[in-house]
Amino acid sequence: MLNIIPSPTMTTTADFIQVQGLCKSFEGQVLYDDFDLTLPQGQIISIFGPNGCGKSTLINLMSGLIPMDRGQITIAGKPLRRSRIGYVFQNYRETLFPWISALDNIAYPLRVQGVPPKERQRRVEQLLARFDIKLDLRRYPYQFSGGQQQLIAILRAVVAEPDVLFLDEPFSALDFEMTLYIREKLQEVHMESHLTTIVVSHDLEDAVYLADSILLLSKRPTRLVQQVSFALARPRTPETIVDPEFVRVKSQCLEIFREEMRR
Template sequence: MNIVIDSLYKTFGATSALENINLQFQGGEFVTVLGASGCGKTTLLHLLAGLTSPSRGNIYIDGEAKSAPGADRVVVFQQAGLLPWLSVEENIEFGLSLHGVPKAKRRQASAEILRTIGLEAFAHAKTYELSGGMQQRVAIARALVMKPKVLLMDEPFGALDAQTRTAMQRFLTELWEQLHCTIVFITHDIDEAVFLGTRLVVLSSRPGRVALDVPIELDRPRTPQTEFEPHFLALKKRAMDILAH
């Protein structure tokens, strides 16, 4: 799987959100996109998802131009957006049901992903009975059960408290190490961006341009000690210097 973002521009009226974005992602990468508020990073994710169209330029996935939503890309937003009248397993199966997958296959798929995320004991619980972190796990499972080529994540841990956020970061890295799906993860948190990814993209202030695009060469599994490694600290400083201007 290959993603090519070619000379991408996006304007909203007289406001230029993104200018001349050129990026190429390989299958299985965990790309973190970092930038200050208002730099266009969420706009970039919406363009990748097909939720909005570029003013100029193109996005290609495996050589095919993409300008509309598709089952090959699934978005996880900051709010879990679960349906409170459905159980956990029913929430996970919701997208599959919309695609006409038979109930038996849906139930098998949800059981498998619940085991993967460690919530099989909560299959029949209502989502409002879960903690914030558990709800986001269900939202991620609902996305992954669709088997997308690309998982697009828009600051999915931004609304969580610090302790839960740290736990969810570790959960997501472990899940990615197990599944090796392609992830594009939007964040404004420098530590989160460097800790999670295999590759760091930093956008300049609006209009967003690619100010940095480098591999994150840190061993896995990532642990709390990772944040004290020289490469982590060096990347953090480079990102801070860009965001300061």
């Protein structure tokens, strides 16, 4: 084999995720018809669009959670079933495993991949140290606050070093304070790991705040209306939301969104 040296050059970083000719219908309703999308490596990409346009469906298809009717998706040049996915669900309460400790929850992806216990423990400890997590994780998930549970869910999603991290409305079940906290932690995770991250959001401010680019989707059948980039340097802070560039990008997105709703 030629690729002795582990190199990311199998695909260029610009077309890290490729979606080609994606088709998906639900009960006769066409959601995606011949949908194409190319996304670069190492960025945070937000998906924003009107209700029911299939934002969550798109990442569910891209992560292999639901089957597509037709089409092809590759991540890092590999077909979907061979790529490693991290996924954070909207509802942490219904996706963490309450019968095992938070620590065992975080280590679970390593366990199903057959990583031996000692190595598992080492990698989890390393992860916790990296992100400066000081919670007593021997407790059960339901013994933590909502934000802490979502944080546990995020740690579980990144522990196995996935190719892509998907987040489905990660803030929607959180109060404002917790949203700020999780946003901060997500930024930390990203600045540390440069993990390709795709976030679905129904809140425009959340969508823009962390993103390198924002995908604006249309009503059904869903098209990509525009991909708006937001190049402000990280770390972004609570002051970011009054930064002129942030305001400009946000209103540009809003304008495109309004335009789309009028059609």
